[in-house]
Amino acid sequence: MYRQGDVLIMALEESEVPAQFLDAPGELRDGRGRLVLALGEVTGHAHAVQGPGRLLREAGPFGPMLLHLPEGGRVVHEEHAVIALPKGWFRVVRQREYAPGAVRIVAD
Amino acid sequence: MQYVNDWRAVAAQTGEADRSAAEEGVRLAYRSAGLAEPERIIWADSPRAAVETVEKLTDAGRSVREEVRTRPWAEERRRMYDELGPAGWSALWSATGAQLWETTAALAERIRTGVVAELTTVPEDESDVRLVLLDAVLGQHDAAWLAAFDGRGDRLTGLARVARNAGWWWPYERAVVISERPVDLHRDEAGRLDRGDGPALAYRDGFALYAWRGMPVPAEFLDELAALTPERIRAEDNAELRRVMLEYYGYDRYLSESGAEPVHRDETGILWRIPLDGDEDVVTVEVVNSTPEPDGTCRTYWLRVPPGTRTARAGVAWTFGLDADAYAPARQT
Numbered sequence: 053m054y055r056q057g058d059v060l061i062m063a064l065e066e067s068e069v070p071a072q073f074l075d076a077p078g079e080l081r082d083g084r085g086r087l088v089l090a091l092g093e094v095t096g097h098a099h100a101v102q103g104p105g106r107l108l109r110e111a112g113p114f115g116p117m118l119l120h121l122p123e124g125g126r127v128v129h130e131e132h133a134v135i136a137l138p139k140g141w142f143r144v145v146r147q148r149e150y151a152p153g154a155v156r157i158v159a160d
Numbered sequence: 161m162q163y164v165n166d167w168r169a170v171a172a173q174t175g176e177a178d179r180s181a182a183e184e185g186v187r188l189a190y191r192s193a194g195l196a197e198p199e200r201i202i203w204a205d206s207p208r209a210a211v212e213t214v215e216k217l218t219d220a221g222r223s224v225r226e227e228v229r230t231r232p233w234a235e236e237r238r239r240m241y242d243e244l245g246p247a248g249w250s251a252l253w254s255a256t257g258a259q260l261w262e263t264t265a266a267l268a269e270r271i272r273t274g275v276v277a278e279l280t281t282v283p284e285d286e287s288d289v290r291l292v293l294l295d296a297v298l299g300q301h302d303a304a305w306l307a308a309f310d311g312r313g314d315r316l317t318g319l320a321r322v323a324r325n326a327g328w329w330w331p332y333e334r335a336v337v338i339s340e341r342p343v344d345l346h347r348d349e350a351g352r353l354d355r356g357d358g359p360a361l362a363y364r365d366g367f368a369l370y371a372w373r374g375m376p377v378p379a380e381f382l383d384e385l386a387a388l389t390p391e392r393i394r395a396e397d398n399a400e401l402r403r404v405m406l407e408y409y410g411y412d413r414y415l416s417e418s419g420a421e422p423v424h425r426d427e428t429g430i431l432w433r434i435p436l437d438g439d440e441d442v443v444t445v446e447v448v449n450s451t452p453e454p455d456g457t458c459r460t461y462w463l464r465v466p467p468g469t470r471t472a473r474a475g476v477a478w479t480f481g482l483d484a485d486a487y488a489p490a491r492q493t
């Protein structure tokens with residue numbers, strides 16, 4: 053389990069990955085060729101992965117998402133130190149905040 | 161994803177419209193739809209002013225929104241769906257439009273609500289205003305759809321050109337009413353309207369929306385924020401406004417001035433509880449950002465968690481949808 057700011061990245065066994073995602077096409081990359089896990093609307097700062105891999109969105113605009121890195125990878129962000137990930141599958145979760153009657157996504 | 165950031169910027173664009181480029185886009189959209197170009201194009205300073213202008217139009221003919229916007233979109237969507245297949249279309253949408261949908265749809269809905277509120281003096285007027293709003297093409301706030309179709313054909317070029325250069329517009333057979341873009345737009349990192357010292361969204365004629373982290377607040381309320389005291393916060397009956405007050409005032413400041421003691425402390429952070437009369441307690445976790453700021457200090461921040469939270473670890477774990485014992489990052493930055 054790894055955390056970069058408001059994003060938590062949890063390792064998954066391949067057997068835990070829902071079957072429909074194993075061979076599904078991933079999200080397109082951004083203009084800089086990165087897989088964007090979360091993007092700040094105002095600063096444009098992004099939690100992103102460079103290198104080979106796939107990002108699969110399970111549901112909803114804020115995820116959760118599945119990340120497959122066949123060779124491992126690095127999670128970068130303009131304001132956080134780099135996190136190196138081993139190869140494998142991961143679930144990516146955005147941090148949320150409690151509000152009475154609602155739950156709000158945190159963005160750093 | 162190649163066009164998403166470009167359209168993200170279009171959706172958030174402020175400042176004066178490029179009127180000639182927008183009008184050229186309008187005429188192109190009419191021609192692409194097989195219609196005669198509109199005889200008149202009338203500019204308004206805001207969506208509110210545009211609705212008033214539309215209500216006074218005479219001899220404009222029927223709305224052609226269906227022909228100009230909806231039908232070409234539906235046909236393009238069908239064409240791409242047939243070409244890409246269900247999975248391909250779904251992947252394209254999730255990589256493009258879905259990225260912009262949440263924030264632009266929420267913003268457009270707030271603008272509609274604001275226009276209805278300002279133009280409805282008696283309740284019977286409301287449905288008339290809403291009907292006019294249904295005829296609008298959302299220009300820059302159609303960015304989500306336009307991002308999905310960008311680079312995949314030229315059928316929507318006219319619509320895209322208007323969106324890049326102006327605000328909402330109303331197409332009728334013989335006339336078009338078109339609005340300027342906002343002059344001010346302030347949002348938080350999650351894309352929600354957010355400003356503590358003025359309107360979060362404002363147009364040049366004064367039409368404006370006030371919000372704090374997405375929550376609509378009255379304009380007078382913001383004036384009051386600068387002079388807040390813990391007593392004033394405690395005395396506020398409206399729970400949502402009190403939440404805004406607490407956030408604006410700062411949980412840390414409120415906690416120190418009210419002499420609060422931490423409820424629990426562990427290696428993940430500190431848990432605080434603020435009891436409020438007639439409302440559920442505010443429970444927050446105080447956490448320290450793991451990566452130091454450029455000046456070497458570590459930023460401390462507070463996140464509100466459910467009132468039943470007992471430990472700091474349980475609070476932090478909850479913010480990621482986990483139980484306390486499941487939360488154990490091997491590395492964090």
